[in-house]
Amino acid sequence: MNETTLKIIGSEEWCAFNALKIPAVKARVDSGAKTSSIQANNIKLIQKGNEEWISFEVNPIQENRSIVVKCEAKIFDKRMVKSSSGISEERFVIKTPVTIGEDTFEIELTLANRDAMEFRMLLGREALMNRYVINPSKALMEQNFSVTDIQEKYKHLIKEKSGLKIAVLASNPNLFSNKRIMEAGIARGHEMVFLNVEQAYMKFDAKEPQIRYRGGNIVGIFDAIVPRIKPSVTFYACALIRQFDAMGAYCLNSAEAITQSRDKLLATQLFAKHDLRIPITGFANSPLDTKDLIKMVNGAPLIIKLLESTQGKGVVLAETTKAAESVINAFKSVKTNILVQEFIKEANGQDIRCFVVNGKVVASMQRQAAKGEFRANIHQGGKASKIKITSEERKLAIKAAKILDLPVxxxxxxxxxxxxxxxxxxxxxxxxxxxxxxxxxxxxxxIEAIEKKLKFKRN
Structure with missing residues (x-):
C-alpha cells in the first residue's frame, strides 16, 4: 500500500470491540510495542466443547473501576511478553475485530494487568502496519467521545447508587478478613472497593485534597473507610486515613486510635493510668538494670516482647533468669525496644479474644496454645473455641477499646x-x-456499625 493512502492517527485513539461488547476504550498508540494489549482482570480458563476459551473482566474507562465489562474469547496463543518495566510474563493472546473510526479489522490482543498504566489499552505496530501512520503531536483524530457519550454507551453497566460507597484499605485482597468484609458490604447493597495502601498516594491542598491510585487515577469520594492495616505500613496507612478523614469519609478506626494501639508501650501506660488490670510490665533502656528489671516483674519465667510484635511474633518466653538476661541484653544491644511482662502460669496457654464493635462485645472465643507453645495463637497452630465470658471480662474488653478510642x-x-x-x-x-x-x-x-454511624437506612 502506498504511504500516501495510509490514514493518519494521533498518539491516542478510541477503539471499539463489538465482539467483546466494549463500545469504547481509549488506546495509547505505540509503534514500539509489537502486539496490542488490553487491561484484563479475573482471568479464568473455560472449556467450550474441544476449545479452550478464556473469561475476563475489563475496566474500559480511565479513572473508573466501577464499570466492568465481562468478556469471553477463544484463546489464540500464549506468549512471553516483556513489559515496559523490563519484566517478562506469560500472557494469553486472543484474536478479535477492532473498530477505529470507520475501519474494522482483526487484531491480536494480549490480556495484561494495566491497572498501573494511564491507558486501558495499547495499540501496537502489528495493528498499525499497512493501515496508519502516526502524528504524535495530535490525538483522537479518528473520532472523539464526550463524557456524556461514554455514559450513554455504558449506561447499562452504571448502577444507580442504592447503598454506601465503602473502601477496604489494606494490603492483601485475598486475605480472609478482607474478602469477608467486601462480601458482607456487597450483600448489604453497598459499593465495595479494595484499595491497596502501598499503591495510593496523596495531594495535600487546602482547597482540593486528593488521593490518587495506581497510574494517576483520582480516588473518588467514599462514605466510609474500613482500615485493615498490617504493622509494617502503619505510619503511611495512618497518613492515608487522615487524608480520607479530611475528604469527609468516616473511618471505622481513626488514624490516632490505630497509632495508639500499635504503640504497645503507650497503650500499656494508658491502661495502667485508667486502672485496667494488666500483667506486671517493665520497660527500661540500660542493660545495667537487667537483673532488677527481671525482679520487678516477679522474676522468671517471664515474657519478653518487641513493641512492634503482632500475632505472637516477636514474643519470647524466658523460663530462667539467665535466659531472660541473655534475651533482654541481646535485644538492647541492637537498640530494639522491648517490654518484659510477668508470666501467668495458671492460664495454661489459654487466652480470650473479645471482638468489640461500637462499645459492645459481639463475639468471644478462647484460644488454646499448640503443644509446646506458651502463647495462645491460632496463627501458630493453636485452637479456638466459643466461650461465654464473665461480666467482669466483658467490662474490661469494652473499657480497653474505649480508652484507645477504637470502634472495632x-x-x-x-x-x-x-x-x-x-x-x-x-x-x-x-x-x-x-x-x-x-x-x-x-x-x-x-458493616452494620458503619450504617448506624452514617444513619443509613436500607430500602
Whole structure:
C-alpha cells in the first residue's frame, strides 16, 4: 500500500470491540510495542466443547473501576511478553475485530494487568502496519467521545447508587478478613472497593485534597473507610486515613486510635493510668538494670516482647533468669525496644479474644496454645473455641477499646488467680478464627456499625 493512502492517527485513539461488547476504550498508540494489549482482570480458563476459551473482566474507562465489562474469547496463543518495566510474563493472546473510526479489522490482543498504566489499552505496530501512520503531536483524530457519550454507551453497566460507597484499605485482597468484609458490604447493597495502601498516594491542598491510585487515577469520594492495616505500613496507612478523614469519609478506626494501639508501650501506660488490670510490665533502656528489671516483674519465667510484635511474633518466653538476661541484653544491644511482662502460669496457654464493635462485645472465643507453645495463637497452630465470658471480662474488653478510642477492636484477656488481666488490643483483628469458632457473621456486624454511624437506612 502506498504511504500516501495510509490514514493518519494521533498518539491516542478510541477503539471499539463489538465482539467483546466494549463500545469504547481509549488506546495509547505505540509503534514500539509489537502486539496490542488490553487491561484484563479475573482471568479464568473455560472449556467450550474441544476449545479452550478464556473469561475476563475489563475496566474500559480511565479513572473508573466501577464499570466492568465481562468478556469471553477463544484463546489464540500464549506468549512471553516483556513489559515496559523490563519484566517478562506469560500472557494469553486472543484474536478479535477492532473498530477505529470507520475501519474494522482483526487484531491480536494480549490480556495484561494495566491497572498501573494511564491507558486501558495499547495499540501496537502489528495493528498499525499497512493501515496508519502516526502524528504524535495530535490525538483522537479518528473520532472523539464526550463524557456524556461514554455514559450513554455504558449506561447499562452504571448502577444507580442504592447503598454506601465503602473502601477496604489494606494490603492483601485475598486475605480472609478482607474478602469477608467486601462480601458482607456487597450483600448489604453497598459499593465495595479494595484499595491497596502501598499503591495510593496523596495531594495535600487546602482547597482540593486528593488521593490518587495506581497510574494517576483520582480516588473518588467514599462514605466510609474500613482500615485493615498490617504493622509494617502503619505510619503511611495512618497518613492515608487522615487524608480520607479530611475528604469527609468516616473511618471505622481513626488514624490516632490505630497509632495508639500499635504503640504497645503507650497503650500499656494508658491502661495502667485508667486502672485496667494488666500483667506486671517493665520497660527500661540500660542493660545495667537487667537483673532488677527481671525482679520487678516477679522474676522468671517471664515474657519478653518487641513493641512492634503482632500475632505472637516477636514474643519470647524466658523460663530462667539467665535466659531472660541473655534475651533482654541481646535485644538492647541492637537498640530494639522491648517490654518484659510477668508470666501467668495458671492460664495454661489459654487466652480470650473479645471482638468489640461500637462499645459492645459481639463475639468471644478462647484460644488454646499448640503443644509446646506458651502463647495462645491460632496463627501458630493453636485452637479456638466459643466461650461465654464473665461480666467482669466483658467490662474490661469494652473499657480497653474505649480508652484507645477504637470502634472495632480485638481485645485479648487472660484469666489469672487475680482475676482477668488485659494483654493487648488489636486495631485490625482477624475474622477467620472468631467467625469459625462462634459461627457469627462478624463482617456483617462491622458493616452494620458503619450504617448506624452514617444513619443509613436500607430500602
Amino acid at each position: 477492636a480485638g481485645v485479648d484477656i487472660i484469666r489469672s488467680n487475680k482475676g482477668p488481666l488485659l494483654l493487648e488490643v488489636n486495631s485490625s483483628p482477624g475474622l477467620e478464627g472468631i467467625e469459625g469458632a462462634t459461627g457469627l457473621d462478624i463482617a456483617n456486624i462491622m
